[in-house]
Amino acid sequence: MRIVVLTGAGISAESGVPTFRGKEGLWRKYDPRDLATPEAFRRDPKVVWEWYNWRREMIAKAQPSEAHRILAELERRRDLRIITQNVDGLHQRAGSKKVIELHGNIWRVRCVICRVRYYDERVPLEDLPPKCKECGGLLRPDVVWFGETLPQEELEEAYRLSSEADIFLVIGTSAQVYPAAELPFVAKRSGARVIEINPEETPVTPYADLSIRKGATEGLREVLDQL
Ligand code: OAD
DSSP states (O other): OEEEEEEOHHHHHTTTOOOSSSTTOHHHHSOHHHHSSHHHHHHOHHHHHHHHHHHHHHHHHOOOOHHHHHHHHHHHHSEEEEEEOOOSOHHHHHTOOOEEETTEEEEEEEETTTOOEEEOOOSSOOSSSOBOTTTOOBEEEEEOOTTOOOOHHHHHHHHHHHHHOSEEEEESOOOOSTTGGGHHHHHHHTTOEEEEEOSSOOTTGGGOSEEEOSOHHHHHHHHGGGO
16 A cells, blocks of 8 residues: 655644744745745845755754654555655655655755756855855755746656555645645545645645644644554
8 A cells, every 4th residue: 555645844843944834934024036036046146045044054953853753664664655845854864765855955056057966964054155066156055946847757756656646645735836736636536545634724625535633743643543
C-alpha cells in the first residue's frame, strides 16, 4: 500500500518556522512582490538575500518537529513518499530520505550566470549578494519564486506518485498555490483515500475522505492506526 504525503508550511510551524498565510504568516508582514519574485531580485538582490539570510537563520535554529519525525520513521517501515512545498529541509533533518521538493531548498544556491547549483549552509552568508564559486556570477536562492515554473522532474514525479497513491495525506498546507494544490485532486481522482490534517478548513476539506482539524503531530498520531 502506497502512502503519499503532501506537506506545507503548517508542519514546520510546529518547529517554530512561520507559515505564509496564517495570522502570523510571512505574507502578512512582507509583500512577496518585494522579496520572492525574479523582478524583486533583479531590482535589489541584496535586500532579497537579507530576507533569505534571516529565514535561513531561523530555520537553522529550528529542530524537526515530532510530525517530521513520525513521517521519517514511517518511511523506514512502509512504502511512503513525501512531496513537500517547504524549502527548509526539515524533513531530511528528521531522517526522511525520499523527499520531493517542489519549491526548491533554501540551503541551495544557484548561479544566475553559469546555472551551477550547490549547497551552502553558512549562516549568515556574508558580503551580500553572494557570488558563484565557479564563475563569480550572482547567486540566488535555489527556490521557486512567484511567477516561476516548478522544477520539471520533481513535478512529474509528484504527479506520478499522487496518481499511484492508495492513501494521500495532506498536512499543513492552505492548498492555495498551484500546481501543488492540484495533487490531492489528482490522488482522489485516481482512487486514493485522501486524509487532511490541518487546524483550519482548506479547499481540500470538501472532498477529503477524512479531515482532521488538528495540528500536524496530534493529527498524525490520530491517523497512524489507519495507515
Ligand atoms: P500557508 O502558509 O499558505 O498555509 C499553512 C497552512 O498550515 C494553513 O492552512 C494553516 O491552517 C496550517 N497550519 C498552521 N499550523 C499548523 C499545524 N500546527 N499543523 C498543521 N497545519 C497547520 O503555507 P503553504 O500552503 O505551504 O511558496 O504555502 C504554499 C506556498 O506558498 C509555499 O511553499 C510558499 C508560499 O508562497 C513559495 O515560496 C514558492
